[in-house]
Amino acid sequence: MSVSVGRDQAFLDAVRHIADAHAAPNADQVDREARFPAETIEALREERALSAFVPGELGGGEVSFQALASACFELGRRCGASAMVFAMHQIQVVSIVRHLQGADWFEEYLRSLAAEQRLIASATSEVGTGGDMGRSVAAVTPGEDGMCAFEKQAPTVSYGAHADDLFVTLRRGPQAEPSDQVVVLARKDQTELEPTSSWDTLGMRGTCSPGYVVRASIAPGQVLPTPFPKVSAESMVPVSHILWSHLWLGIATDAFERARAFVRAAAKRDPGTPPPVATRLSHLMSELSLLRAEVSSGLAEFLDASGEPGRERLSTMASALRVNNLKIAASEQAPRVCQGAMGVCGIMGYKNDTPFSVGRHLRDTMSAPLMLANERIHQTNASLLLIAKEV
């Protein structure tokens, strides 16, 4: 076994253990009380999983991107909110690791992230942009003391109150165009979060994602050297869609497993006659297979393109279309599978306190088509389709 395969394996074994020992037993309470999955995140910290993707020379675990995706899947099977917090943190880590261009401040930051297991939240959406991540209102504003300040109205900041640092998109400067964006990493001791809304939602309740006015004062070195459009196309968007779709697949897989357990229990009660819902389970397996195939091919294509020198292919419109389709397809298919599982389990699935409950799974996956609204992605695709040739 090579060193890297061994590293991935050890990391995944640890994550699987955390999923079973910490995420699963707390999942219902996290959901019911809409509270942060603190036990799971603390256990991930102890296993140094928050710096799993950071290069070894900076003190991180240097696991592969596939391993991160599998970790999202494993956590998703046990607690959707825990998986979402982990995935979002890793999206920022991957974006920084791939685009820091040797910048001193960011290398030093990754060292401290690894040493202290710091958790990064993000403020990439903004009031007044109509849900378009490619535009910002708030700007990096130079102050007199050599520092820079900004104030951003963020409609949702997942686990903002629980994070150590914040990954923020802003206009490059006060005179910059809305699309001339940079990424800033603000540390908690530099940031003030003023809550503007609550987080009492249908699902993904444990992500604790209310809105905030974010105010911070940062050093100029805290602006990532790579412009945001490049970070977005080559890393943030594809990585988000891949990690999210893996955790949605995890949630849907657990819903399917519960439906299967229900059918097996029925079959045991009445040996000799296959339970009538057994065929529904077979239908459901087809639906789950479609989801699994889409998710794994999306990952494979991203890995191929990421392995090429310059990663130029990730910047093409064909690549954007591919990854947008992954998001749309997976986010629509995952709740479909969960609803199918409820159809198999019937009232036992609908109730919140049986071994076959799939209500949380259904509610959690119903957030998928909304986080980055699919209709907006369709609008982008419609425009890209005008010019892209092979789709």
Next chain:
Amino acid sequence: MTKEIRRIITEYGRLSVDITALPVDADLYQAGMTSHASIDVMLALEDHFDVEFPDGMLTRSAFESITAIEAALLKLRAEAAVR
């Protein structure tokens, strides 16, 4: 060719600044061209120069300045001449 590219950007790029004052290597996105506007520019360029940009060329950076667009068009013409 530069003149024609400039005319197409004026018409379709929806820049927030005066293009006549813009250097050939200025970043068009920083000058306010949105992703949507850039697609209109690409369509107009294909139409005007009677070319088709292959998928590998359809990147943000290939259309980020007048110089970049000219280089892309020249490359396509050179490839067409070889065929």
